Amino acid sequence: MAGTAHFKFYASLNDFLPKQEQESWINYSFPENPVVKDAIEAMGVPHPEVNAIVVNGNKVDFTYKLQPSDEVEVYPKGFPATINLTPTYSLPYRFVLDVHLGKLVRFLRLLGFDTFFDPELSEKELVRIAVEENRILLSRGVNILKYKTIVHGYWLRSQQPEEQLLEVIRYYSLAGEFSVFTRCMVCNGTIVQVPKEQVQELLPPKTKLYFHEFYQCQHCRRVYWKGSHYERMQQFINNLA
Known part of the structure; x- marks a missing residue:
C-alpha cells in the first residue's frame, strides 16, 4: 500500500541528515509497506546507531x-526513556576498524583494547570479521554500517584521531575499561614483562646501558621500555581523563 510516513530523528542521529531535515519532521513516501529499518537507512541513518523506534506513541x-x-520517532x-534495540555487547570490548582509521587503531591498542586492522581487506571481509x-x-x-549482519557499530564524526578516540570512549563508556600498555600498538599482540637478558640482542646500545625494565610483544616480538616516548604516552593517557 502506497503512502507517506513522517519521521523525526533525535540528538546524534541528526548527524546523518541534510541540514534542512535536522530536528524536524520529514516526509517519507513509499510505494509499498517497507520495514521501518529499511526506511531509516534509506534516509541515511545506519541501524547500529538506532536505540529505539516509536511509531504513533508505541515502541x-x-x-x-x-x-x-x-509518525515515527x-x-x-543513550537517549532517555527508550528501549534498547541493540543487544548488550558482551565484554571485553573488541574492535575492528576500516582503512581510514589507522591512527585510531594505535590509540585503542595503547589503552589495551583488542583492535583488528588490515587496510587490505574489503568491506565484506571487515563485516565478516565483525560478526564472526x-x-x-x-x-x-x-x-x-548498513550491512544487515552488523549488530554493533559506530560512525566516527571527526576526522582527527585524538577526537575520534574521545568519541569512542564517550560512546561506549570506556573510561573504566583501560588496560594501558598491555597490547602491541603495531600488531595487536599482548605485551608481557621479560628479563633484560631475554631481549638483550634486540636492544640499541644506549638502551642496554640505561634501561633495565623491558616488555615484549608475544606475537611480533617487538620490545618496549619506559623511555621518553613512554612519558609522552602516559601524559596523553592522563589528558584523556
Missing part, C-alpha cells in the same frame, strides 16, 4: 512495517 522493533500517515543510544569475532565495527563510512 516497535526494526521489523515493523510502515503504514500510511505513521527514532532515538540514538563479535567485534564492534568503527568506520568513517556510513554504508558499511
Whole structure:
C-alpha cells in the first residue's frame, strides 16, 4: 500500500541528515509497506546507531512495517526513556576498524583494547570479521554500517584521531575499561614483562646501558621500555581523563 510516513530523528542521529531535515519532521513516501529499518537507512541513518523506534506513541522493533500517515520517532543510544534495540555487547570490548582509521587503531591498542586492522581487506571481509569475532565495527563510512549482519557499530564524526578516540570512549563508556600498555600498538599482540637478558640482542646500545625494565610483544616480538616516548604516552593517557 502506497503512502507517506513522517519521521523525526533525535540528538546524534541528526548527524546523518541534510541540514534542512535536522530536528524536524520529514516526509517519507513509499510505494509499498517497507520495514521501518529499511526506511531509516534509506534516509541515511545506519541501524547500529538506532536505540529505539516509536511509531504513533508505541515502541516497535526494526521489523515493523510502515503504514500510511505513521509518525515515527527514532532515538540514538543513550537517549532517555527508550528501549534498547541493540543487544548488550558482551565484554571485553573488541574492535575492528576500516582503512581510514589507522591512527585510531594505535590509540585503542595503547589503552589495551583488542583492535583488528588490515587496510587490505574489503568491506565484506571487515563485516565478516565483525560478526564472526563479535567485534564492534568503527568506520568513517556510513554504508558499511548498513550491512544487515552488523549488530554493533559506530560512525566516527571527526576526522582527527585524538577526537575520534574521545568519541569512542564517550560512546561506549570506556573510561573504566583501560588496560594501558598491555597490547602491541603495531600488531595487536599482548605485551608481557621479560628479563633484560631475554631481549638483550634486540636492544640499541644506549638502551642496554640505561634501561633495565623491558616488555615484549608475544606475537611480533617487538620490545618496549619506559623511555621518553613512554612519558609522552602516559601524559596523553592522563589528558584523556
